[in-house]
Structure formats: structure tokens, C-alpha cells
Amino acid sequence: MTTLPSDLAYVPFVSVENMMALVHHLGVERMLCELADVIEEDFRRWELFDKTPRVASHSDVGVIELMPTSDGDKYGFKYVNGHPKNTKEGLQTVTAFGVLAEVDTGYPLLLTEMTLLTALRTAATSAMAARHLMPKDARTMAMIGNGAQAEFQCLAFKAICGVDTVRLYDIDPAATDKAARNLAGRGLSVVSCRSGEEAMEGAGIITTCTADKQYATILTDNMIGSGVHINAIGGDCPGKTELHRDILTRSDIFVEYPPQTRIEGEIQQLDPDHEVTELWQVITGQVPGRTGDRQITLFDSVGFAIEDFSALKYVHQKVRDTGHYVMLDMIADPDDPRDLFGMLARSQ
């Protein structure tokens, strides 16, 4: 006998198709701005969150990670991978999905794709950090690494930080061509460059967003003049960095959660007690961000669970308002909560 699941069995599910519909409904730049605001609000509440370095399972070719956190009311986690070799096999470097749940009952409230959402939240976090750290008059950004995340980064810096020119560089010119094509007609002046040095010309903000499972040197010391803001995205695993160590020692370094960043970020190249500033303390005004025109600020971003939590909460709210979800029969719900076996037996 087949019985229909009860209402309690159903969990809203946001497919890739529905996430794309939601982004188009809201507009990508509006969504980036709103995500930056909700992430910043949660950074203001930093102290009340459960925090742990993400749980990483490494292999020779990549990493699979779980990123959990809770604010005591809601719980969220993201499953995410990072496999730099994947694009050569027609697969993405990063894919993700996530869950938001009610702390009170433990029942899930939302299951959603997070590959697109990770690109959006990473870009929103980068630009949110930059609005506290970048030189005020910076309007040009060098964008090194023109893969899946790149256009999201460029649009977030346009919408949130007022960037009007992006200078693109990738070791693979096809990636630069792709990004330039996608950014055409979106209100940015886009310059395709043939070297990292060329991309750096006149840039007050430098974003590195490359993927390589090694200690890479995307930026060398001589490429970095005084007064710039560096937004370093791609160094986010043990043994996977982008900046020469000498840049780090010349910079004031801002991080998400030090216990995770010391393992995964650019600062894995430094002594374990090297001074870093936690971004949430800049946002709450406890410590200064940029203090001078000649200062080099570095956001050593690795991506932290609270950013995904904010994004999950935001999507949960927005899909309820817009209907961009389907209900998934996900939670077994016997009439008698202790008769799980009976429910199974009766379904035969």
C-alpha cells in the first residue's frame, strides 16, 4: 500500500534551475549587495556563533569539506569540494550544496544547491571586506584568475565598492576571453591583459582567484606597490597559496577565523603567531581597518561557514517570498514517531 507523506516530511529544495530563476528575479547585483549586507550583519554577531575550522578530507588531487555553524536558533552546513584538475576533465573545480535546520527540533528547513550560491557569497564577502579596507578612491581592480568565480567577483566590486574598470589576466587566454564576453554590457570597462604585471597597472584593488594545488606565486613582491588592497581568494588549502611570502610581511593581514586561516590561508607561510586582524572586529569598530594611504591591506580569504549560514538564511527567506523551490519528501514521518519500522512495513 502506498501512503502519501505528511506535511512534516517535506523540505523546501532549491535546485540549480530555481537558484538561477531566483538570481534573475532579484538581479545579480542586487543579490550580491543584499548578501554582502546579511553577511556583514552576521559578522557583527560573530561571537555568538559556533565556530570550528572546516572538516577537510584531502586527497592528492583535491579536497572535500564540511562547513558547519549555528547561531543557537538555526544550524547550517555546506558540502563543498575543491579540485583544481577538474576543469581539464570538463568538471568544475568547486561544487557545493547545503542545508539550513531548526536548532529547536533538528528538522531541516532548506536543502539547496550552493555551487552558484558559493560564487555569489564569496564575491559578496570579498566586496564587503573591501569596503572596510580598500583605498577610498580605488576604481580599478586587477582580476587574476578568470575561472568560475571571476565574473561574480567583478560584479560584486562594481555594485558594492564602486569599481568601474577590471583588468583581467589568466594563464589560459580562453578563460580571459570567456570572462570578458560575460562581463560585456554590464557597466564595467573590461581590459584583457597578457600578464599579471599588465593587469596590475593602475589597480588599487587586486583580486587573486586562481586554482592550483600547490604553493603558487601568482603575485611576486615587485608587482605590489604601496597603498593597494589585495583580495586573495584562491589560497584556501594546506599547500595551496598564491602570494609570495614577502608580500605578506609588507601587508596588514585581515582574516575570517584565524584557527582555519592559519591552516588554509596565505598565512600558512608565516609563523603561527604572526599578527593578523579578525575582520569581524573591523566591522564592529573594535579595531581599525585601513589607517593610511601607503598601507597594503590583505584580505586572506579562505571562506568561512558563517558566510554560508548567512547565504542559506537569505535564500530561505527569498524563496519563501518568490516560490522558487519545490517540496522534497525528505524526512521520514511515521504517524507514531517511534514506529519508524511500522511505517516501512506498512508501505510494502
Ligand SMILES: NC(=O)c1ccc[n+]([C@@H]2O[C@H](COP(=O)([O-])OP(=O)(O)OC[C@H]3O[C@@H](n4cnc5c(N)ncnc54)[C@H](O)[C@@H]3O)[C@@H](O)[C@H]2O)c1
Ligand atoms: N575563499 C573562498 O571563499 C573561496 C570560495 C570559492 C572558491 N575559492 C577558490 O577560488 C579559486 C578559483 O575558483 P574557481 O571556481 O574560479 O576555479 P576555476 O578552476 O574555475 O578557475 C581558476 C582559474 O585560475 C587560472 N589559473 C591557474 N593558475 C594560474 C596562474 N598561475 N596565473 C593566472 N591564472 C591561473 C586557471 O586557468 C583558471 O581559469 C579556487 O582555488 C577555489 O578553491 C575560494
